[in-house]
Amino acid sequence: MSTYKDLVGKYVRSVSSDPTAAYAEGEIWYNTTSNTFKTAVSVFAWSSGGAYPVAIQSGAGFGTQTAAVGAGGTPPGNVGLKTFEYNGSSWTAVNNMSRTPTGSPYLSAYTSGSGTLTAGWAAGGGYPTAVNNVENYDGTTWTASAVLPATRGGGNSSGPQTAGLYFAGTTGSPPRGVLATTYEYDGEGWTAGGDLNTARTNAGSTGPTGSQTAALSFAGNTPGFTNKTEEYNGSSWTEVNAFPDSRSYVGYAGSQTDAIGFSGYNGPALTTTKSYDGTNWSSAPSLSTGRLLYHTNAGTASAAVVFGGEGTTVLTNTEEFSGTSTIQTVTTS
């Protein structure tokens, strides 16, 4: 039988007062004042963030919870090629995306993005006909990069600017066939990757925290709702444990071994969140506002941010997912 020392590398210590929760996370100790065993755990919840400056249905979201970027999207009269940066509290307008022709109202519709605030990228999109535009963002300026090998809308961008992936989505022109293709991006050009087992669009993914050798695709439209989850290893996709329900327009953040999927749609707009540990999906705290999401999210599984989306109307409100360390008494019941 394993002991606590075998597992953790130290004995259960006895203390008269609790340690600081943030430094004791995962540890068990005995409090000699209360005569109880205690532990510190992370408790997650969604809280309100600073509202996006304009109502936004779709658009590229990337970066972190305290250094995020929102770019382009729809409705065109609201967002067009506009870009905003988030500092964890409020959004600030910065330079527009560089796509041309600038007068095309839906040029940045249904695009997706990944990377960081100072090394981001956005690919695909366009409506009613998709585009193959790709742009890199350096924290100040958008610069046109090598175009996608084919026009794409509704697909996922994941990973850093110099080692990214663009996968799934649609051909972007009616009739819009859903796709299984994967393209790998090095910041300057594209090569073909392995195809998903299930073609899909409006799906969840690993977003900025993914990598070219460890990405995730879950849920989406096939065109019906799906719950299928797949992992990418750099060359091929493997189907793994399914998302707990079938939904599309799902929000996402995190890595292949620590991800969350949230909100979306399978009739009503959803608030529920599911977390993935690399093997299994489980329930996590819900957002306050149900919404369909078209990539307007950023961050990690423990520090995510979502902005806008489609509810009964197109939304501006922002929510942040984060954890705080709290001390709990260990009981046997």
Add this chain to the structure above:
Amino acid sequence: MSLFIYGTATNTGKNFFTHQDRLDFFLENHPANIWVVGNNEKGAVWFASKGGITKTKEEAQALVNAEVTAAQETWDAGTDVEKERFRRPSNIVLP
């Protein structure tokens, strides 16, 4: 005592509801600025501190229904292009 407080309040952005608020009481936001708040002491204090205007459940549901119906009628009258871009808003039943 009912499980929830129903009413309207305007989301002012950052810290309108905090991480701790979400741990302390149930909270849902619906169309027409309707909030459904867990009816405990902390939920009641939060709702009052946000200038919330209390409604009965029936009044709150009626406000939600009016906004959803208007959005559905707008969607129904839209072009095929507009219908492709947006999903028809679903009816919402408050908890």
